[in-house]
Amino acid sequence: MTDIPIIDPHFHLWDLETNYYPWLSDGVKPSAFGDYTAINKTYLIGDFLADAKGQNLVKAVHLDVGYDPRDPAGETRWLQGVADKSGFPHGIVGYADFRKADVADLLDEHRQYANFRGIRQSMNFHPDPAKTYLSEPFVSRTPEWRRGFRELARRDLSYDLQLYFWQIDEFIDLAHAFPDTQIILNHTGMQVDGPQLFDGWRKAMHRLSDCPNVACKISGLGMGDWTWTTESIRPYVEAAIDAFGTDRCMFASNFPVDKLFSSYGAIFDAFKAITAGYSEAERRALFHDNSARIYRL
Numbered sequence: 001m002t003d004i005p006i007i008d009p010h011f012h013l014w015d016l017e018t019n020y021y022p023w024l025s026d027g028v029k030p031s032a033f034g035d036y037t038a039i040n041k042t043y044l045i046g047d048f049l050a051d052a053k054g055q056n057l058v059k060a061v062h063l064d065v066g067y068d069p070r071d072p073a074g075e076t077r078w079l080q081g082v083a084d085k086s087g088f089p090h091g092i093v094g095y096a097d098f099r100k101a102d103v104a105d106l107l108d109e110h111r112q113y114a115n116f117r118g119i120r121q122s123m124n125f126h127p128d129p130a131k132t133y134l135s136e137p138f139v140s141r142t143p144e145w146r147r148g149f150r151e152l153a154r155r156d157l158s159y160d161l162q163l164y165f166w167q168i169d170e171f172i173d174l175a176h177a178f179p180d181t182q183i184i185l186n187h188t189g190m191q192v193d194g195p196q197l198f199d200g201w202r203k204a205m206h207r208l209s210d211c212p213n214v215a216c217k218i219s220g221l222g223m224g225d226w227t228w229t230t231e232s233i234r235p236y237v238e239a240a241i242d243a244f245g246t247d248r249c250m251f252a253s254n255f256p257v258d259k260l261f262s263s264y265g266a267i268f269d270a271f272k273a274i275t276a277g278y279s280e281a282e283r284r285a286l287f288h289d290n291s292a293r294i295y296r297l
Contacts, residue, residue, distance in 0.1 A: 004056060005287065008059075009060070009091070009291040012062065012257065013089075032190070048088070052255075064120045066095075073106060099148060117295050118160060119152065119158075161183050163185075175211035180213070182294060184216075218240050222260065234274050252291075
């Protein structure tokens with residue numbers, strides 16, 4: 001395939017002129033991906049499509065990006081307006097805190113919009129406060145959180161799971177407890193703490209892959225390797241595919257966050273180089289078909 005059709009299942013937009021995003025609007029803070037001053041500016045659909053120029057991008061899925069926590073459905077409303085005008089994004093993954101008593105109402109508010117597909121509540125917990133997204137660990141094991149999570153399957157919604165790989169056993173329990181909910185691992189398990197942890201990450205990925213309702217987005221590798229090359233990320237890409245198979249992996253950009261580390265074209269060209277020996281059907285699955293199926297596009 002000389003011009004592989006691409007569905008990008010993980011990108012972000014933000015409009016700092018009209019919307020509020022605490023991590024962007026309130027100034028740059030320490031983060032898991034370093035100094036993000038370079039991307040702390042409005043990034044709209046035209047910017048994304050310009051960055052993707054040169055790749056055969058046909059569809060894309062937008063992931064929640066820390067929108068105003070007072071109105072989580074506002075992000076979905078805004079994005080649906082963008083989609084109605086531009087055609088992108090084709091899928092929208094919004095935010096909800098499953099611990100809140102009114103989470104079912106929030107899910108129904110999100111579901112008013114045609115392109116809404118699921119929820120991401122990032123579960124990253126790390127000893128380094130700059131890398132932590134939660135106030136406490138093991139939130140997913142609380143009765144309150146699981147009561148809210150149960151509402152996804154009732155609405156045929158998926159869950160995007162963002163964590164650090166050493167948290168995986170907690171979410172193996174979750175996947176077993178909710179076998180009818182499609183769970184999508186974000187950013188290849190976020191191995192951000194150095195190559196010496198590769199073997200532990202690889203083993204954790206294999207354990208998680210035993211859950212048939214979990215898929216893996218191969219993305220965000222720049223967050224753990226700021227000067228990455230095709231060869232430096234190859235072991236992660238190949239190990240993820242070895243664990244989940246070509247029918248449960250998807251290649252994604254994580255733009256514009258990964259714009260801190262490379263161009264859009266460099267990311268997908270690297271994925272193409274790494275899979276050069278795969279069959280046409282396998283490559284089409286990884287770059288296009290799996291995203292279309294899993295996100296119901």
